[in-house]
Amino acid sequence: MDIPSGPVALFVFIDFMASLTSSFIIGGPSIFFFMLAVSKFQRIDILINNAAYPGKQLTNATELTRDKVEYTFKTNIITMFDLVRYAVSHIPKGKAIINVGLIQAYDPSAEILDYITTKAAIIGFTKGLARQLLEKVLKNFFMKPGPVWTPLVVASFPKDKNAKFGEGYPIKRPAQPRELAPAFVFLASPVDSSYISGEVLAVNGYNYVLNT
Secondary structure, eight states, rough: OOOOOOOOOOOOOOOSSTTTTTTTTTOOHHHHHHHHHHHHHHHHOOEEEEOOOOOOOOGGGGGHHHHHHHHHHIIIIIIHHHHHHHHGGOOTTTTEEEOOOGGTTSSOOOOOOOHHHHHHHHHHHHHHHHTTOOOOOEEEEEEEEBBBOHHHHHHTTTTHHTTTTTTSSSSSSOOOOOHHHHHHHHHHHHTTTTOOOEEEEEEEEEEEHHOO
């Protein structure tokens, strides 16, 4: 049977939350992930840190348990540190790391304190990392989307709020994932975004038009 030519994808399911000491490979799941990717493609051109745990909405800070906060930070921050730490040595000059955040890193909601705190932390991480990567000429960005209609986001809301999701923004609706894709392509491009790093790119439904 003829094998079609063109782009090749490698899908790997890995639990990055697995304990480093109990992992089936020395060094933990992050190292194993990059071993697979590098053995298949010889290098890593783009790393996008997009996965996150949004948690459930709470009305009072006293409802936040230490276990819940630690789980959110391990998912959203510690795993990102691991991925970046192992990826940097495999990313050629001119390529990109894109950390996905949220508009609420700047304009936080009261109900998801642990989640929005991690998103604000990622901004500091992104800007500091950009300074470290100057000698390697690697680009590092923070993507700041507004409301995006994804199963993960919608599942975190009470059902009665889904119909109103995004209504508070000037464009009066949430974004579809395809509306964010061109921004990712721009940041990942070795040509189009070659003169910027450590910056925040907002794709947020005209929100700053309203705020100004």
